[in-house]
Amino acid sequence: MAREILYLKIAGIIEDQIHIGSLKTAEKLPSIRTVQKIYGVSINTVKQAFLELESKSLIQSKPKSGYYVSKTFHTKLALPSISKLHLSDKEKTPEDLISKVFNTLTDKDFTQFSLGVTDKSMLPIAKLNKGVVKMLRHLEDSGTGYEPAQGNLNLRRNVAKWSFTWDGNLTPEDIVTTSGALNSLFYCLITVTNPGDTIAIESPVYFGILQMIKSLGLHIIELPTHPTTGIAIDDLKKVLPKISACCFVTNFNNPLGSCMPDENKKELVALLTQHNIPLIEDDLYGDLFFGASRPKPCKAFDEEGIVMWCGSVSKTLAPGYRVGWVAPGKFKDKMIRKKLLHTISNPPLFQEVIADFMEHGRYEHHLRSLRNTLYNNYLQFQLCIEKHFPENTKISKPQGGFVLWLELDPTIDTAVLFDIAIQQKIGFAPGRMFTQHDQYNNCMRLNFGIKWEEKVEKSLIKLGTLIKQQLL
Template sequence: MKKEVLYVKIASIIEEQIVNGTLKLGEKLPSIRTVQKMYHVSINTVKQAFLELESKSLINSRPRLGYYVSKTSQRRFSLPSVGMLSSSDGEKQPEDLIDKVYNSLKNKEVTQFSLGVPAQSMLPIAKLNKGVIHMIRKLDDGGTSYEPAQGSVNLRRSVAKWSMEFEGQLTEDDLVTTSGAMNAIFNCLLAVTKPGDTIAIETPVYFGTIQVAKSLGLQVIEIPAHPLTGIDMDALRKYLPRINVCCFTANFSNPLGSLMPEDHKIQLVKLLTEHNIPLIEDDLYGNLYFGATRPKPCKAYDEEGIVMWCGSFSKTLAPGYRVGWVAPGKFKSKIIRQKLLQTISTPILYQEVIADFMEHGRYDHHLHQFRNKLYANCLQYQQAIEEYFPDNTKIGQPQGGFVLWLELDKRVDTAALYDTAMRHQISFAPGRMFTLQDRYHNCMRLNFALGWNERIYADLKCLGKIVKNAF
């Protein structure tokens, strides 16, 4: 019997025991060695089976203690549906809806479930403010002069060191700083495409990626993505001859929250390398994992320099600093040239503040606390939604990040529902924003990176009531 079949079979047996209650919530699983002896398989096969169960949030690991049945294994609601494969035919951009949602940001009284950034209470703002004052005094020019187009060497070195966490083989010379992740993606697309080329993205996908692609005159193919495991590799292969570039989020996609399994990442990089198709990897949420270790990006498997690894500190540390990076592989010289033409350089002050913050483990310490808060929030949101939303609601199961994707009854139009919610000072992101196609009308995205309190709980309850009254 093949190894892949063995680990899936073992995972299925354990999953059945969890579902039927043989293994109870919070109960410890047999050790890896015990399971190995039970089924007469290798240690690696058992580890793969446990990883499969972790990817479904059925179990979680506790360092030095073992594996336990996860709290989220007792979900009542199903996972959202997988989108259909589609190309640019019949597309319709949701710009008016996006503008409407963003205009709500002016109102500070509104609960911003719609906005994809953490609440200020979740960020180390006081420490960052001290860092700004410190760096203004430390820098000879107070941070007012130009820097080389490649960006702060201190920041690039810090990111390169920190990439060792996922066995990254990066040096400071491999990186270019950018004005956030979207600026990195924009520059990557400029480097490898021309108007009329075709880009493959997942569906649903962050609306900013769609807007950038269309602004550059690109044709878009939306590849179906599973809410747990990400893009459908078979669907991608079907359209591969037409594709010039791919842009995917392998780790905790926005809005689904999916995590691509490691073997899928390896397959993806190998497939695109064989066809010489660049992969722009948006790894914006990679550090916000709920498991024991950070998942590797696709860049970790890139041997030919076709993966352009993009990230930023906007979702983890300081949204307004607009500090990001790209490891562009073989396209580095093009990226630096474009940055020089567009902006000459990025402001040095905030790059140096973040580089200083990353020293001595301060960033790691912040991330550890932040991840714990996000995971707790995710569970509380899911519990409130299962309690107050209709029974046929489908809900995502993110393994990291801080966005939650809901699929409601087909009779619900979340674009119309948005106006009703706003009258109750509640904002969310309607599903239609995350595609070029005429779909996801009954879906919504919620941000759970807000400080959990009675107001958030009450607003989720209110939103559930609004949904129930919509049909």
Template sequence: MMKTTLYQKIAETLSDQIQSGTIKTGEKMPSLRDLKREYGVSMNTVIQAYLELESQGLIISRPKSGYFVNYKPNRLSVPSTSNPEGIEEPECVESLIAKVYTSLNDTRITRFSLGVPENELLPIAKLNKELVNAMRNLKGGGTEYENIQGNQKLRRDIARFTYTWNGNLQEEDIITTAGAMNALSFALMALTKKGDTIAVESPVYFGILQLAKSLGLHVIELPTNPITGVELEALKKVIPKIKTCILISNFNNPLGSCMPETHKKEVVSMLAKYGIPLIEDDLYGDVYFGSNRPKPCKAFDKEGLVLWIGSVSKTLAPGYRVGWIAPGKFKEKIIHQKLIHTVSSTTITQEAIANFLEKGRYENYLRKLRKTLHSNSLHYARAIAEYFPEKTKISNPQGGFMLWVELEEKINTVELYEKAIRQNISIAPGRMSTLQNQFNNCMRLSYGQRWSEHIEDKLKQLGRIAKRMS
């Protein structure tokens, strides 16, 4: 019989504490020095114990922060790949979206439905200072029209930030917009006409669906895996029918999926073969939990067919409405759309964001935000496992803000929303993320609010309501 070494004994003790809930998911583990002192062992022994726990998936290492509990109870499985059937029933979706978002500014409501970080996580005082600086330094105090392509300093900073994914963009490659939805609007109006067909993931952000329908477009929803994103074979089959494709390749909203690099390369190559443009919404790419930012599809674009879209709306300042698009070979078409619809982007907020990015504050702030959101995601997963019905499934995002939760089929999440909102809890029913009659037992929960006893109590309350419906 093999003898258990000292580091294995320490690892087993800690493993028992994690799996029993003594040390909870999302909590920070004792420091290496504290553990060394507690067990009276060498630093190497402690490191070996932590490496053992890490190999078991019980803890994760965060550079400069230490080790955190990453345990997810075994009963929490990941939702299956979606299987849209192609029959649209869009009428009920618009009223549902309106209902969920009427409570947008009601502070009494715990808004698991809102996919942005709460104000307490944002550097509001620093942003206020940059707004004042912008008014002081801009010609006319910021009252003049901005260049049609957008603030030059901001475009230069955005281009510089693309080095994190080996982007080779220059400031002249980028056009600023009033947030990502504005960029998506320009892209669809430039590339399609009424009656054209586009392809999207399923489920997908409801704003994309509503925009497409408002432009008179037909939408093909593609099967999508909650881990790896859109199914390549499904996309391949519909290519002859589509005019363009929209993908949220990194940390999809609402699934949280992230396409592997090999898939991204394949998608870009596949579409390029037929000359079909790809509109890539990369809003969440900077909010990654691993060691490196995942590359967008744009990193593999050789033909200029990928229109790469980004924004600070989901990371830094939702209300500033500062976004951008790198439209590749469609630059003149996008500039034309911008000229027709907005003439110019907002001068002061662009300058303020440019200053924030230029001084290196954005990356420092993002490092803290990523740690908080990762910790939040683990806390939420633990609470859902503890308080929700037995057969609940949840996604396992490695970035972004969203958890996709799948309940038993008999639990209708529109009804769950109606019951929860009476308890001042708001969720985003899964039916909002499709034009078809699917995802009725699913919901999107945002973990953009800091973890607290209040948040745990509200998740417990939500789980209790769901249990009564099961």
């Protein structure tokens, strides 16, 4: 506890110096060792203090150079607006836009700001390849046999161990493995809903979730979502009588990047427990935090088993392996029966490879590097957008993940802008893809999980120029 208070005290002193201008934008901070000597604390305490400052976008690290006061601290750009609650609006499905965007994904000449995955240069592919060879030799049947319907025991054991990073206290028996997080959500939905039921979700929301819910014959209520703190509990209370379940991305929502505070998560779980309404929690991005520690999911506050906690390595390690999991709480037995009916089992080989990677600390080592790269990319994107996009651009300030949500001038239609941008070999995700209503027409999602290089910077500058031209 003493160390925790110490690092916050040191972070507070440096933050005050930045606020009053004693430390100026782009100025280099004293080294970690210098700060250690000044305050007579451990290296780890200073590192914790610097991580705390990084999480607030007050400072940024430069490899082999040190820490600097962030250029994004005094950003001039406002946060995006919060939508209104739509209960009876006529739908306007986004399938046309989704098809257009996906049609550009195979063109290697494109700068793909539209993809929702991290660049392959950020993934430990060589180490995973070694793991595949190792498991082919190690497994009795080289991975050709069936697994139990609940899933690979080694993977479930390692996911349960990993849950201690957020006070999860899960056991291998609490986990069911799946083919990625979207498959987890699918099993959750078919386990706790029937066609005709209504689901509450965030808005804007990842279009894959929208499409899946609709395909199951379910209705959707989109809740207004704050770009920093997520949904408001009061908005949820208004629709409680109408809904059978909730499906939320509480940590670093895609596309807004919002992260619900712990107090709100506790209140949310208590409210839903009281009304016996299941919460399907997509915690796909929880490990990609920029702050000092991993944010807890709602599952950490679940005492009655109503939270179905979903995760995977698709955004952090190996998208194509399709390795995911869910802790379904009191719905576990019913979910296993559903999985047995639909899938029988998951491929054991890739589950074993991921379990082995998690087993020996390599996952945590990889995540530290990945988080640092993503955070530095975020700062580069934010600085470039502030410099080259129109001054009335609004931009999200995610505390983790790898997507940015931009709100442009109301006169800009990003569906039209997309058609112009693809002529310049630039792709992005138009805002209307992330809703079932006619809204977010002047918004876009950008992926900053791509390798920051000259081509990317030039494409981002060009996109800013195209937007300015639309305003003339």
